[in-house]
Amino acid sequence: MRDDSKKIPVAVKRRLPRYLRALGDLKKKGVEKISSGSLSDYLGYTASQIRQDLNHFGGFGQQGYGYNVEALCKEIEAILGLDRTHSIIIVGVGHLGQAMANYVEGYEKSYELVGLFDIKPALIGTEVGGIKIRSGDELEGFLKENSVDIAALCVNVESAQTVADKLAEGGVKGILNFAVTDLDLPEGVKVENVHISEFLEILTFDISDR
Amino acid sequence: MRDDSKKIPVAVKRRLPRYLRALGDLKKKGVEKISSGSLSDYLGYTASQIRQDLNHFGGFGQQGYGYNVEALCKEIEAILGLDRTHSIIIVGVGHLGQAMANYVEGYEKSYELVGLFDIKPALIGTEVGGIKIRSGDELEGFLKENSVDIAALCVNVESAQTVADKLAEGGVKGILNFAVTDLDLPEGVKVENVHISEFLEILTFDISDR
């Protein structure tokens, strides 16, 4: 890993998906070029911030012209790693797991759903999105035989850490954690928490006039 | 609204659910008091930050002793607004909507699920969590007759803004938005975005060594 990547500020990283989405929309609308000023109107970030953000990755723009929408879109896709295909499994195929499967299917090139796991006997053997649901017992074996980049952890809080340990042991690089608990994982395994109930609590804070 | 509330930094607000969860865990374990130092070990925030954060709301601690777990837990619950009951509806009862219904049912006192809406004929009239799914057409009328605090927006991107307009018009105070789009809403209506696919993209960035 180059020293470069270490220097991308967290705040910038978290804005990348939003840039990508905006540029995708603009591309669909047939917009060919855009200035940081117009993109600012579109996104609500300041023009200054947009230029600052993009320059962490290189000079994608052209003075007096702006940014080429299609080229910038491709660049950001590459920066996020969406130009490559990542194998992904979903552990826990309840409503959340199935919703997650739908999201993944929305990305043609970037993700390949390679496995679904659950412990509920009624689910095992049934299919979701053309993929058979395997028993949770098979997880460790599966990870030994298949290279899995990402796991979406959609199990309950009680089993989250145990499953996460197996995922880390099995060589998974990143975990999208929907269980509302903080996972303890070895250095090198990345976690992105999606603690839905916490978003609800924050919203509740916002609407509660104090 | 007191001027006070305006001054809570966003960063502090977003940490509150995590504090609440930690304190709930400690309470369950029978821990009666905790110092900012021990809480720091537990949470991974610095002791300094914890004291700084909590002092935005008042001096909950006691020098030489620390913080009373149960009392602090109650305080943070009140700060978030979880000590009151908020009425909530879910619009779009696909997998995500149903997962959301489960989350809401986890909170006894804080939320009351008062309505579910979908446009899919097969779903209308069926029940989820003891609540009948109504037709989307009934939404506006329902909002006129019932006071709804929060709406979880679990519809597709295409209809999200249209539904959001109706929610705002109907007096909803906050929207938990799962549609991956940025809603345009009148001043005063709060939105908390849960753009799941963006979390996946950020995780992908993290595991992609550049």
Add this chain to the structure above:
DNA sequence: TAGATTGTTAATCGATTAACAATC
């Protein structure tokens, strides 16, 4: 009282915004 730990002020760090020279 002595030890522990808070509340709070000051110092540092990082992120955002402003300004402007470089340049297409």
Add this chain to the structure above:
DNA sequence: TAGATTGTTAATCGATTAACAATC
């Protein structure tokens, strides 16, 4: 060339950490 707009440096703002006096 003249106008537009970037890339980049400097200034500001906000958030985190360090330090320590107040006090239980």
